[in-house]
Amino acid sequence: MSSHSAVEREDDEAVEAGLDALTSPQAAPPDKRARFVGRVLPPVIALVVIGCLWQALWAAAFWPEYQLPAPAAVLDQIVQQVRSGQIVGFLWVSVHRAVIGFAVSVVVAVPLGLLIANVPPVRRAIGPLISGLQSLPSVAWVPAGVLWFGLTDYAIYFVVLLGAVPSIANGLVSGVDQIPPIFHRVGLVIGATRLTAVRHVLLPAALPGFLAGLKQGWAFSWRSLMAAELIATSPQLGVGLGQVLHNGMSLSDMSLVMAAILLIFFVGVGIELALFRPLERSVLRARGLGGGL
Amino acid sequence: MTSTLEPLSTATDYAVRLTSVSKTFGHGESAVTAVDRVDLTVRPREFVCLLGASGCGKSTLLNLIGGLERPTAGEVELTTGRPAVMFQEAALLPWLTAAQNVELPLRLAGLDRRARRDRAEQLLGLVRLVGMGRKRPHELSGGMRQRVALARALACTSNDNALLLMDEPFSALDAITRDVLQAELLRVWRETGTAVVFVTHDVREAVRLGQRVVLLSSRPGRVMQEWSVAGDADIVDDINTRLREVISSHVVA
Ligand SMILES: Nc1ncnc2c1ncn2[C@@H]1O[C@H](COP(=O)(O)OP(=O)(O)OP(=O)(O)O)[C@@H](O)[C@H]1O
Ligand SMILES: [Mg+2]
Numbered sequence: 178m179s180s181h182s183a184v185e186r187e188d189d190e191a192v193e194a195g196l197d198a199l200t201s202p203q204a205a206p207p208d209k210r211a212r213f214v215g216r217v218l219p220p221v222i223a224l225v226v227i228g229c230l231w232q233a234l235w236a237a238a239f240w241p242e243y244q245l246p247a248p249a250a251v252l253d254q255i256v257q258q259v260r261s262g263q264i265v266g267f268l269w270v271s272v273h274r275a276v277i278g279f280a281v282s283v284v285v286a287v288p289l290g291l292l293i294a295n296v297p298p299v300r301r302a303i304g305p306l307i308s309g310l311q312s313l314p315s316v317a318w319v320p321a322g323v324l325w326f327g328l329t330d331y332a333i334y335f336v337v338l339l340g341a342v343p344s345i346a347n348g349l350v351s352g353v354d355q356i357p358p359i360f361h362r363v364g365l366v367i368g369a370t371r372l373t374a375v376r377h378v379l380l381p382a383a384l385p386g387f388l389a390g391l392k393q394g395w396a397f398s399w400r401s402l403m404a405a406e407l408i409a410t411s412p413q414l415g416v417g418l419g420q421v422l423h424n425g426m427s428l429s430d431m432s433l434v435m436a437a438i439l440l441i442f443f444v445g446v447g448i449e450l451a452l453f454r455p456l457e458r459s460v461l462r463a464r465g466l467g468g469g470l
Numbered sequence: 471m472t473s474t475l476e477p478l479s480t481a482t483d484y485a486v487r488l489t490s491v492s493k494t495f496g497h498g499e500s501a502v503t504a505v506d507r508v509d510l511t512v513r514p515r516e517f518v519c520l521l522g523a524s525g526c527g528k529s530t531l532l533n534l535i536g537g538l539e540r541p542t543a544g545e546v547e548l549t550t551g552r553p554a555v556m557f558q559e560a561a562l563l564p565w566l567t568a569a570q571n572v573e574l575p576l577r578l579a580g581l582d583r584r585a586r587r588d589r590a591e592q593l594l595g596l597v598r599l600v601g602m603g604r605k606r607p608h609e610l611s612g613g614m615r616q617r618v619a620l621a622r623a624l625a626c627t628s629n630d631n632a633l634l635l636m637d638e639p640f641s642a643l644d645a646i647t648r649d650v651l652q653a654e655l656l657r658v659w660r661e662t663g664t665a666v667v668f669v670t671h672d673v674r675e676a677v678r679l680g681q682r683v684v685l686l687s688s689r690p691g692r693v694m695q696e697w698s699v700a701g702d703a704d705i706v707d708d709i710n711t712r713l714r715e716v717i718s719s720h721v722v723a
Contacts, residue, residue: 367575465608
């Protein structure tokens with residue numbers, strides 16, 4: 178009798194192991210080369226097409242040289258800056274400002290976002306203000322920053338913070354709002370207190386929205402920084418990319434202006450692609466989301 | 471003498487007591503009464519199965535018992551510790567692996583890393599998921615997820631005076647796995663002496679597991695009838711007939 182049930186049980190186990198093997202998802206072997214080609218080729222083609230169009234427009238000479246320089250002239254301008262080593266200075270000034278400004282923004286925005294998301298009176302009081310600030314162009318703060326802080330780094334950080342804090346805080350708020358209510362219940366049921374629920378359920382559940390906010394916050398701090406550097410120029414401030422842009426305009430040097438625009442573009446996009454995209458992708462992948470990324 | 475003994479005896483003769491509990495969702499025209507004046511007592515160590523048609527308020531009743539929903543009227547009393555709940559959906563936290571999902575309640579209860587890991591491994595073994603601990607929920611099948619959720623629920627019941635609430639825990643499993651897990655559940659129940667409230671659609675399952683089967687009517691959910699299960703087979707047909715009556719009466723009305 179007992180041996181019979183043991184045999185039956187073993188049999189069950191075999192059957193069930195078989196069933197489990199069937200239901201486990203099978204990972205397709207990744208083809209690295211095909212993925213690389215699929216990822217890199219489209220943007221490269223787009224760049225080449227844009228370059229050709231530009232070259233053609235320049236060759237047709239619709240506009241005078243000082244309005245539309247040749248692509249080669251702009252490239253030459255960048256190469257010159259690289260050769261003389263000045264480019265390192267520009268990039269350093271701007272990027273380190275952006276990184277510091279962004280880091281301070283995160284430190285300010287996270288508690289702010291958590292407060293807005295979790296304390297209803299706070300949400301009613303400043304929630305609309307914060308989302309409204311997000312649509313206010315941060316360049317509007319430059320004059321105020323200069324009048325309050327003079328032509329100093331503080332004026333620049335002030336503008337960067339007002340640009341980045343609202344979007345990071347809003348990202349966190351919408352991340353928290355989009356948490357499926359079942360997770361709050363799970364938190365209660367597994368014995369989380371208010372505080373441990375924030376740490377173990379709320380924050381990780383809100384992470385995708387928060388990361389989206391961070392990414393947007395980076396874009397906003399970079400933009401705000403360029404606006405601030407372009408307008409608030411002074412010898413004490415050091416020469417960042419925005420100042421280079423300003424110099425190009427003063428000197429009517431269109432190739433310098435275009436070179437600065439290209440650099441601003443590539444730094445902004447480069448940091449997003451190198452830092453935020455992989456971070457977001459790995460977070461979403463770990464949850465079985467984000468197939469499109 | 472009697473006055474000191476009496477509250478003591480009444481305090482221990484139930485694990486859960488619902489007194490005329492009602493729950494209405496929404497207001498005015500769109501209000502839905504999911505649970506209507508339900509009286510239900512679950513004794514300590516008792517295994518009670520709730521049966522009823524889809525939408526009759528079983529999950530709502532379970533949420534009321536678990537304190538996840540407040541009753542619109544009536545009173546819910548527990549003498550047990552915080553109930554362990556297994557939801558109708560697996561509700562695993564998608565950013566944690568299967569093992570971490572099982573460990574989290576232990577971690578919140580203050581167990582150290584070693585003890586957590588051992589207990590989680592043991593529980594995953596119990597639900598027959600050895601070696602699956604490192605998988606993320608989305609990498610598991612629906613039935614495997616349900617089993618991880620069962621392991622997590624069991625991880626929540628550490629104390630002696632426990633209550634386990636389960637909402638159709640085995641509905642996504644194949645017959646063989648279900649059979650095995652039903653046996654495991656019965657074993658755990660006998661070993662730990664926890665009271666269990668178990669929601670199911672399956673009359674056979676209810677009769678196999680429960681000491682008592684409670685049939686709920688639909689819209690609004692009320693207690694229709696109760697059976698004590700004493701091992702006789704007729705009861706399945708009896709309950710089936712009654713369930714049919716309840717459902718068809720609803721169609722006519
Ligand atoms: N949050 C809610 N808001 C409004 N109505 C709800 C809510 N939750 C449940 N209901 C309603 O209450 C009734 C009972 O729902 P409940 O989930 O308890 O049913 P159930 O018996 O668990 O059904 P099933 O067997 O399909 O899981 C349903 O009519 C449902 O529409
Ligand atoms: Mg239900």
